[in-house]
Amino acid sequence: xxxxxxxxxxxxxxxxxxxxxxxxxxxxxxxxxxxxxxxxxxxxxxxxxxxxxxxxxxxxxxxxxxxxxxxxxxxxxxxxxxxxxxxxxxxxxxxxxxxxxxxxxxxxxxxxxxxxx
Numbered sequence: 001x002x003x004x005x006x007x008x009x010x011x012x013x014x015x016x017x018x019x020x021x022x023x024x025x026x027x028x029x030x031x032x033x034x035x036x037x038x039x040x041x042x043x044x045x046x047x048x049x050x051x052x053x054x055x056x057x058x059x060x061x062x063x064x065x066x067x068x069x070x071x072x073x074x075x076x077x078x079x080x081x082x083x084x085x086x087x088x089x090x091x092x093x094x095x096x097x098x099x100x101x102x103x104x105x106x107x108x109x110x111x112x113x114x115x116x117x
Contacts, residue, residue, distance in 0.1 A: 004106060007032045007082040010090045011070050016042040022090040023051045029099050030086060036074040038065070 008026035012019065012035055023033055033053040037045050038060045048055045058073055060066070078085060084106065086094075094102075 004083045004103075005032070005079070005081055006030045006084045006086060007034060007078055008086045008088075009034045009036070009074055009078065010088060011036045011038060011067075011074050012040070012044055012048075012090050013038045014040045014042045014044060015090045016040070016044045016047045018090045019044060019047050019053075020051060021093065022088075023048065023053055025093045026086060026088075027052070029094065029103065032079060032082075034074070034077050036070065036077060038070055 006029055008030035010022065019035070026033055033048075035045075035048045035053045035055045037048070037055060037057045039057075039062075045055050045057060054077075056077055058070065060070060074087075088094075
């Protein structure tokens with residue numbers, strides 16, 4: 001994997017049935033998985049935690065929910081040593097052939113410089 005530190009990040013609400021598939025998928029490429037839950041009423045946070053994701057919660061009132069605000073909050077959760085970020089919805093799955101192609105396309109030219117070609 002070129003010793004890359006890849007973080008997978010998603011914002012979710014009430015996605016307990018979708019999260020397992022997404023987490024298992026991004027685990028093939030990511031060193032860290034972060035979920036920002038925006039007020040789930042189901043077991044989303046428990047499911048994500050049980051599958052090894054780092055879960056943060058930020059309850060946002062539905063009458064004033066702003067995806068931009070949630071996205072900015074989520075981006076602040078990314079570890080500073082992250083080389084690459086995968087930021088998708090939890091219903092988006094990376095195709096198996098794309099995972100290998102993506103990892104092969106990222107080349108580290110030094111300890112602190114990686115290129116996508």
